[in-house]
Amino acid sequence: MKKSARRVFWLLALCFFLLLGYLGKLALVDREEISANSYNIRMRTDVDGIQRGDILDKNGEVLATSVQQEDGSYLREYNRARMAAHITGYSSVGKTGVEAAANFELMTPYRELLQRIQGLLSGTDPRGNDVVLAVDMDIQSIAGDLLGSAKGAVVVMEPSTGRVLAMQAYPDFDPNTVSADWEYLVSDEDSPLVNRATQGLYPPGSTFKTITALAAMEYFPDWQNFTYTCTGEEEFQDKVIHCYNNRAHGTVDMAGAMAASCNCYFAALAEEIGADNLSKEMEACGITADYGFDLAYSNSIMHLNADSTESELVETAIGQGKTSVSPLYMAMLISAIANDGIMMEPYIIDHMQYYNGETGKTTVPNKLMSICTPEEAAALKEMLIGVVESGTGTAAQISGVTVAGKTGTAENATGKDHSWFVGYAPAEDPQVSIAVIIENSEAYGSATPIAGKVLKAALEKMAE
Template structure:
């Protein structure tokens, strides 16, 4: 009971906790600058109404506390309902006629960056995750379709039957083929297992057959003779498929695991586990499909933000977190999250080589729409084939490339080619401006 008290208190079936809520003012949820994102207001009948001043703009992060609980409301329910110095609060409350107040939860989220990401996403299905590479702090996490946490009870029938699944946080729970953003992992595998990768070239005619699988470059464009640098900048599928043959299925699957694709990273909010099926016995067809981010590999935007952050952080993948600290009703600071190394996915030398490749993508390749005036951006575009509709658009990247301060992962569902790229560039620019204040 003591060990699992936080989990037990967060369980929606805990009758005792529901009874306790009647005599306790639930703590607030705030962004990193102190803006209130969730608060409880006393009603005339003595009950508390949970209100969300920013509504949809932070809905998938705060979640809701009405018809059950989701998001931070669920993950940190124990803290929000825990009363610091309860005896003193109750004595003071008797004099002032106030109920004791639960602890506040202060997020890593910056609502200026969150709002910019939300405005850019607009009414387009997809997700944006912004992270600080050196710590794992989540600065923004947007997803659409979304919902209004203020009206969940009244909207419940619609929310639970709508085919667009607005209650699903696509940033953490959505799974998509990574498309060409996966070429970062394929390139890393080549650095580890193909001794002549720097001199390896391939004559791209726009399509190539591997076993029983025909690989096409976008619009069947023939890139001619390309090396790794040109192939990454132009996102040449044929080159990376040929490179995968040299890497081998066993080695590529090993690097995928070393990059944490199957790891449990212990994020507080509900999230989906990425999926991979490649192994040493996989066919050549599955190998080449996987190498360009197609086939049976599926990842979440959160994972892709973690992966690109590791590249920006000398190969160190940090554990992602969205709560900075707990704040008591008297203003004192309680538990504070300490940044934690999750794993090392590659060496600083390899990240330096990857950095040069990714700078080329944005400087003169497929990612020029992510450029920021006066700032060097590194990144990778991606187009993920979708069997049920239009392709998905991806971009992952970070800036400044020389000293990364912020990273981003953007996925846009069923979109036109490259739609994620300009969104990512604008979000990176806003984030850099905010962090510089």
């Protein structure tokens, strides 16, 4: 009996310490994640007696602030309203955007006891930490103005760090009036509350040919000598692949096919690569990776594997089929190519700032993965320069600056085609990268000229 009692005692003791450890983990490690979780009902309200911190852009412009009302409560005001709506999110009917992601910091006063003592003298409440973003509202505003009323998204990044300089999406909403507009916002078929830049999933179209090219470099030793005579269309198993407007490109190598965006060439190239190898390259390029972005995002979708049919292979190779990606991912992909093959973790929150002006927790750029060798990235860069200099991407040209990029037209099963552009500049020393998608582009125009203008504005801003 004594031996059995000891066993029960040690079992209970083990369970107690495991429970203690788990509670400690919740309190010390997971507290910020729990605070920002959309299922946390406390996200719907702020703590009484604490002034929520501000949200600022990289230049110190206040995007969101709390204004005290006559009854002592605080009302959240968004100074840029719709222009930064999908970034700041809202703090009223629950929380989204940075309001959700940084909820813990925004509601956590630095040196709270000292602030409360000072508050007794000044009659003010303790103030949560401010959140300073990586976003530059000058670039954000230009992207928003150029996007206009076109459904779609623009993502601008710094390739070497993963810093998000701008993230624009439309349709949008006014975060100042979310409570009043709630019924309309949740029932609108255009889904204005959805951040298309991070949560929208689209076929990548011909921008995917960057991955197909990298797969050839990895798995097809003779890729540099591979040519194909394009007649405008070709049948692969039970799938007929067409080039745009059935245009015949003649005999092309990879560089020529990239510049002309020749679907038939890349479909034939995919046969040489094989479905298994192309799927491995897609994974190597992070298409299924969890990159832990600050804001809510949708993971890209791929269905290609070793058992896929030839039809599925060739469709995937030209960016159609069952592959779906977000603009954020495409910005990460083109940034990695610009950054010698190194994909960085994207981030939009730069650092915390305390009530006394001191800098708090700061985001340190972090490598996510290597998607290719520097040599492969350099070879692909030359092809992408050709796209903009003399191929399908000439509308993205910037006077005096070499731009590398890739256009894309994505077939849309429910309507008109979508237009893509991904690229970076200057090609020889990349400072800015971009991904633009325009839904139903026949009505709103191409993504390419928008990308060129935003790249130009971003380069000018960063040079100041």
